[in-house]
Amino acid sequence: MNCKNVVRELSNYLDDALDQGLKQSLEVHLEHCEDCHLLVDTTKKTIQIFCNSEPLPLSEDVRTRLHDALLKRLRRPKD
Amino acid sequence: MEPARAKSIDTQASPVDNESVLVAAARAGDISAFEALVTRYERKIFRLAQHITQNTEDAQDVAQEAFLKAFEHLAEFQGNSRFYTWLVRIAVNQALMKLRKRHNKDVSLDEEVKTEDSVMPREIEDWGPSPEERYTQRELAEILARVIGELDPPFRTVFQLRDIDELSTEETAEVLGISVPAVKSRLLRSRLKLRDKLNRYFQRGVPQ
Numbered sequence: 535m536n537c538k539n540v541v542r543e544l545s546n547y548l549d550d551a552l553d554q555g556l557k558q559s560l561e562v563h564l565e566h567c568e569d570c571h572l573l574v575d576t577t578k579k580t581i582q583i584f585c586n587s588e589p590l591p592l593s594e595d596v597r598t599r600l601h602d603a604l605l606k607r608l609r610r611p612k613d
Numbered sequence: 614m615e616p617a618r619a620k621s622i623d624t625q626a627s628p629v630d631n632e633s634v635l636v637a638a639a640r641a642g643d644i645s646a647f648e649a650l651v652t653r654y655e656r657k658i659f660r661l662a663q664h665i666t667q668n669t670e671d672a673q674d675v676a677q678e679a680f681l682k683a684f685e686h687l688a689e690f691q692g693n694s695r696f697y698t699w700l701v702r703i704a705v706n707q708a709l710m711k712l713r714k715r716h717n718k719d720v721s722l723d724e725e726v727k728t729e730d731s732v733m734p735r736e737i738e739d740w741g742p743s744p745e746e747r748y749t750q751r752e753l754a755e756i757l758a759r760v761i762g763e764l765d766p767p768f769r770t771v772f773q774l775r776d777i778d779e780l781s782t783e784e785t786a787e788v789l790g791i792s793v794p795a796v797k798s799r800l801l802r803s804r805l806k807l808r809d810k811l812n813r814y815f816q817r818g819v820p821q
Contacts, residue, residue, distance in 0.1 A: 586745075597655065
């Protein structure tokens with residue numbers, strides 16, 4: 535396993551989709567390569583930050599407009 | 614090791630049981646039950662639309678059209694997937710239509726994308742304290758929206774579906790009409806690019 539292979543398998547590793555042998559040789563590489571260790575760590579954090587981020591509340595104006603428009607259309611009798 | 618996305622999708626902690634009751638009521642024509650579903654998911658659907666279209670006005674239209682379409686087609690919802698996943702599919706299609714219209718050209722999602730060039734990370738730095746501690750929720754949301762907006766549509770759409778809305782690789786491929794290997798290669802490249810971009814906000818020594 536070299537650094538280029540780590541980049542290639544990075545997503546599979548982070549998604550826990552590597553077979554045991556490949557996962558082990560990648561982890562052996564990580565123990566000795568500081569750059570790859572940091573790359574894996576910060577890419578993992580990148581995914582977690584997006585995945586854990588809460589969407590901001592809609593402004594009252596946008597929310598009112600969305601609900602009013604939906605209710606208006608949904609309550610309209612079907613042709 | 615733990616998968617990077619260990620957290621449950623339903624951050625608003627609403628029991629799925631409750632969701633299926635609301636969906637059943639909405640299917641029977643109960644508008645207030647549907648409104649409760651809209652309230653539950655409007656922020657996520659709006660963010661998805663905003664991330665893909667990169668335009669606030671378009672995002673509002675997309676959210677409205679997606680919910681309306683969902684209500685009109687509720688009878689077709691099989692219940693095999695989560696209601697939210699089904700809603701995401703509708704919203705993504707609306708968002709992509711909007712994007713194509715806005716750009717007045719085909720924003721191709723099935724074009725061949727070279728993944729080998731510039732895929733190698735440029736800067737590898739340790740990150741400082743937890744970004745959640747360094748930035749307020751609003752600041753963080755703005756940073757994330759900015760960096761995802763810097764990706765091209767084929768990449769930000771795949772990342773949005775896989776890593777934010779947590780669709781599976783297969784579901785993402787199906788929704789976007791691209792192959793599973795294409796989803797995987799775009800996801801890898803998106804993750805690496807976003808990591809590079811977030812470096813400038815999160816690496817140790819960057820002033821707040």
